[in-house]
Amino acid sequence: MSEIKILEKLVLDVPYEKFDCKRDDKKATLTIYDGDFDDNCPAVIVCPGGAYFFLCDREGAPIAEAFAKAGIRPFLLEYSVLPNKFPAALMELSEAVCILKNNAEKFGINKDKVFVSGSSAGGHLAASLAVLWNKPFLSEALDVNMNILKPAGVILSYPVITSGEYTHLDSIVNIVGDETLVGDEARRASAESSQYYKYTSLEKMADKDSARTYIWTTLDDTLVPMENSMLFVQALRNAGVPVEFHLFPFADHGLSLATEEISEREDKCDVIPHIGKWFDMAVQWINIVGKYI
Numbered sequence: 013m014s015e016i017k018i019l020e021k022l023v024l025d026v027p028y029e030k031f032d033c034k035r036d037d038k039k040a041t042l043t044i045y046d047g048d049f050d051d052n053c054p055a056v057i058v059c060p061g062g063a064y065f066f067l068c069d070r071e072g073a074p075i076a077e078a079f080a081k082a083g084i085r086p087f088l089l090e091y092s093v094l095p096n097k098f099p100a101a102l103m104e105l106s107e108a109v110c111i112l113k114n115n116a117e118k119f120g121i122n123k124d125k126v127f128v129s130g131s132s133a134g135g136h137l138a139a140s141l142a143v144l145w146n147k148p149f150l151s152e153a154l155d156v157n158m159n160i161l162k163p164a165g166v167i168l169s170y171p172v173i174t175s176g177e178y179t180h181l182d183s184i185v186n187i188v189g190d191e192t193l194v195g196d197e198a199r200r201a202s203a204e205s206s207q208y209y210k211y212t213s214l215e216k217m218a219d220k221d222s223a224r225t226y227i228w229t230t231l232d233d234t235l236v237p238m239e240n241s242m243l244f245v246q247a248l249r250n251a252g253v254p255v256e257f258h259l260f261p262f263a264d265h266g267l268s269l270a271t272e273e274i275s276e277r278e279d280k281c282d283v284i285p286h287i288g289k290w291f292d293m294a295v296q297w298i299n300i301v302g303k304y305i
Contacts, residue, residue, distance in 0.1 A: 016080045019046035022111065026103040028096075030153045033103075035095040040104040042111065043088040044119070047080045054125040054298055055085045056167070057108050061132025061266070063172075064101070064186035065094050070268045070276060071131040071169075075291075078269060079129070082295045085121050087112065091137065098187040098208045099150070102140050106150055106161050109141070113160055124305050127298055128163045132236060132266065133183045135171025139214045139244065142166045142223035147211075165301050167294045168227040170265055173240035175203065175212040180236045184212050218247035226297045228258040228290045235265035256297055260287045 022042045028034030042057075056079050060072035067090055076086035089108050091101040109126055116123035130138030141163060144150060151158035175184045181200060185191050189203030203209055211217065225248055229241040238259060248255040263284055268274055270288035 016045055016047045016077050019044045024104050024107050026100075026107045027153055028100055028103070031097075031099055031103075033097045033100040034092065035097065036092075038092070040092050040101075041090045042108050043076070043090070045076060045080050045086050045088070047085070049080075049085045049120055050083060051120050052122045053083060053085055053120065054127060054164075054302055055087060055112055055119065055121040056127040056129050056298070057087045057089050057105065057112070057163075059089050059091065059105065059128065059130035059134035059137045061130070061134040062093065063180065063182045064133050064136075065182065067091070067093065068131070068134075068266070068268075070274045071134060071266075074269055074274045075129065075131070078291055079295070084127075084295065084298060085119065094186045094191060098206075098211065101137050101187070102144065103150065103153060105137055105141050106145070106154055109163060110154065110156055110160055122302075125164050125298075125302050127165050127167060129167040129169070129294070130171065131169040131268065133172050133180075135168040136173065136183060136212075136214070138163075138166045139168055139171055139173060139225070140211070142225060143214050143217040143219070144211060145223070146221055162221075163223050164305055165224040165226065165298070167297075168225060168241070168244075169290070170229040170233055170236055170267070171227065171240060171244070172236050173214050173244045175209065178237045178239040178243070180240075188212055215243040215247040218244065218251050218253065220251045220253065222248060222251060222253045224254040224301060226256045226294050228260065228294075230260045230263045230265075230267070230287065232262050233265045256293075258290060258293065260290075263287055
């Protein structure tokens with residue numbers, strides 16, 4: 013593999029005005045990585061986490077570069093976060109999928125092998141597209157055939173999934189609620205009053221048309237409980253959607269690749285080679301899935 017470098021960064025322009033969801037002037041971008049990729053290779057859009065409040069650096073470029081080294085062409089989505097609201101980020105991800113599929117020959121990728129990878133709240137965003145791609149509000153806003161929005165599959169790392177009992181409340185409030193309120197009860201009520209609240213509990217939105225999923229989390233995650241992943245796995249299974257699930261027995265939230273290169277903790281407790289195997293297994297999953305598309 014030749015040197016991995018950034019080829020260009022595209023500014024995304026989506027019709028936010030249709031939902032009055034864009035509250036700042038910061039532009040969402042899609043970073044295109046260059047490298048020595050096989051022609052017609054798979055592609056993956058990487059969505060970092062950050063509770064829809066910020067974008068976590070260690071869940072962005074390092075994961076994109078790891079995919080590049082594995083021969084899967086990555087595209088890093090820096091999507092809109094607070095103060096922007098639903099469905100701003102989802103429209104941006106949808107637009108990114110359209111860009112890749114409509115320019116597959118230019119990028120040297122297979123338009124039928126466009127995957128999305130997301131961590132934490134980025135996992136919520138990726139999973140949202142997996143279950144909401146065929147909802148008319150998305151395709152009508154973007155003026156596209158809804159079928160172009162469906163990803164080949166999604167890779168979810170310790171994802172936020174539910175707005176119910178096991179929710180990560182900050183993530184949900186930040187996209188559909190009033191984050192300025194004080195107290196969980198008031199903040200939850202503000203989220204529940206949103207017309208879009210029903211779209212935030214993704215286990216309730218999964219159906220037979222949802223995108224196939226690879227998902228992993230840890231038993232000891234205290235920020236986004238593992239029940240988030242379990243609920244989604246069960247919902248996909250009930251709907252007959254292929255899913256691969258890995259529950260690692262220890263470690264807390266936000267491990268990213270779990271390698272020393274991106275460790276940010278003095279005691280290196282986020283360097284766990286056993287858990288780091290999730291990435292190689294995800295690459296294998298993408299390649300296996302690709303054989304059946």
